[in-house]
Amino acid sequence: MSKFDFAAMPDANGYFGEYGGQIIPPELKEIMDEIDGAYEEIRQTPEFQEELDSLFADYVGRPSPVYHASRLSAQLGGAQIYLKREDLNHTGAHKINHCLGEALLAKYMGKTKVIAETGAGQHGVALATACALVGIPCEIHMGQVDIEKEHPNVTKMKILGCKLVAVTRGTATLKDAVDSAFEEYLKDPVNYIYAIGSVVGPHPFPKMVRDFQSIIGTEAREQFMTTHGKLPNYITACVGGGSNAMGAFTAFLDDNDVSLVGVEPAGKGLDTKDHSATLTLGKPSELHGMKCYVLETEDGEPMPVHSIASGLDYPGVGPQHSYLKDLGRVEYDSVTDEECLNAFMTLSRVEGIIPALESSHAVAWAMRKAPELPSDQMILVNLSGRGDKDADYVADKLGL
Known part of the structure; x- marks a missing residue:
């Protein structure tokens, strides 16, 4: 038995202790709650589980x-x-594990575009791969510094058919790519989904990515x-x-x-x-x-x-x-x-x-x-x- 209490992580409001939550505008909170509801509903279905398990075994x-x-x-x-x-x-890399989950979720929710950031390019490649597999357009934002440093992954993303957006603001690295991708997502959060590349961001993404x-x-x-x-x-x-x-x-x-x-x-x-x-x-x-x-x-x-x-x-x-x-x-x-x-x-x-x-x-x-x-x-x-x-x-x- 653990000496630590991991009761509900996160709680219903997306908090791990005092951390996490949804520090976002009310209109975006409604969208995030919809994603959370869809995730909790879909992940329990045999169809979703069977498709994901099959892809993990035979694709990954x-x-x-x-x-x-x-x-x-x-x-x-x-x-x-x-x-x-x-x-x-x-x-x-490990990134394909949650990218398949996020791409399948986008498909089940009827989203028309998947948007994401990438640093080293592994999340970008994995998401472009998953989106090609399920047939959803994909847009990846990447800092210019990282584009120059991680050229092999940039080439793979282009081959896989994603739209690659070079981010030159600020330090032109991961944090700036996140900002840029999120701005694009906010243009149409109803039809787009932002597939966050780590256990970060507003609830439910830290939970979802961890689960996958x-x-x-x-x-x-x-x-x-x-x-x-x-x-x-x-x-x-x-x-x-x-x-x-x-x-x-x-x-x-x-x-x-x-x-x-x-x-x-x-x-x-x-x-x-x-x-x-x-x-x-x-x-x-x-x-x-x-x-x-x-x-x-x-x-x-x-x-x-x-x-x-x-x-x-x-x-x-x-x-x-x-x-x-x-x-x-x-x-x-x-x-x-x-x-x-x-x-x-x-x-x-x-x-x-x-x-x-x-x-x-x-x-x-x-x-x-x-x-x-x-x-x-x-x-x-x-x-x-x-x-x-x-x-x-x-x-x-x-x-x-």
């Missing part, structure tokens, strides 16, 4: 395997490192019990908005013996302004229709943030993560750009697995932690995506 390729990184573990000494291979999913992503932890739990007869000692995942981490953590929240660790981007260092360590250095505030931890300037505006990983440079974080931090159920640590790059190259050359820069943050934490633990302990890393999109960038940065 689930269940994703759990791989023992034995050579990496031996090189480090200490605990054994395992990888939940979300990088092997169709489209190359929870298959990661549900599978991992069963896989560990089948193979080892016990659960891992640690589960770790990178945290920007936090969807892959919530997907990995949810099935284990009641297991007191399983330590859960979210890893944020320390960027160029926590003592600089070039980081995205929201839960580490931020404070409770409001952003993008929700209450959560936020990195803010002295004027109370969202801080310009930095991470080598485009999918993690967000000044906010999911409200459930904010709640779990305050509750003490999840530990939130951070990893620098330099540590991330080292983990990226080490996993590539020791195990032949090229991880996404986002996922490399969690790999780096596991590499740091493993030598401190006995060899009979196990760390499960949610390898949330593959590094195809980052290969050219890393090669150029390291002069390979």
Whole structure:
């Protein structure tokens, strides 16, 4: 039995403790409540469940395997490192899990266009893929900085038929892409649906995205019990908005013996302004229709943030993560750009697995932690995506 109370997360108003909610205009609240009602109704139907389960198995390729990184573990000494291979999913990351759910929901609700933001491009590719599959037009907003950095994903989105909108305002990164996409959505919220790419935004999106992503932890739990007869000692995942981490953590929240660790981007260092360590250095505030931890300037505006990983440079974080931090159920640590790059190259050359820069943050934490633990302990890393999109960038940065 858990020592924590996870009774109803979120409650009827979309709050996880004091975080979350719908901090939006009344007319938009009505639309969000309609989406919530449709989601709660549709997800209970056998037709929806059967279609989603079938797509997970035959389209995505689930269940994703759990791989023992034995050579990496031996090189480090200490605990054994395992990888939940979300990088092997169709489209190359965990994002396809909730994108299929959101695209099916849009189809069932009769929406005429799906709108979204993307940072590293994995959410954009996955959503463009899902929309092509169900036959709904798709529009993706992406910061110009990320477009230049993540060219392979940009090309894939165009091939898949989505309309790509380059966002040049502000820092031209993820937060600005969110703002731009939301403005487009507000032009016709009755016929459009905004498919948020993480466990962020107004209720019901933090709940919906978590629910679709929870298959990661549900599978991992069963896989560990089948193979080892016990659960891992640690589960770790990178945290920007936090969807892959919530997907990995949810099935284990009641297991007191399983330590859960979210890893944020320390960027160029926590003592600089070039980081995205929201839960580490931020404070409770409001952003993008929700209450959560936020990195803010002295004027109370969202801080310009930095991470080598485009999918993690967000000044906010999911409200459930904010709640779990305050509750003490999840530990939130951070990893620098330099540590991330080292983990990226080490996993590539020791195990032949090229991880996404986002996922490399969690790999780096596991590499740091493993030598401190006995060899009979196990760390499960949610390898949330593959590094195809980052290969050219890393090669150029390291002069390979």
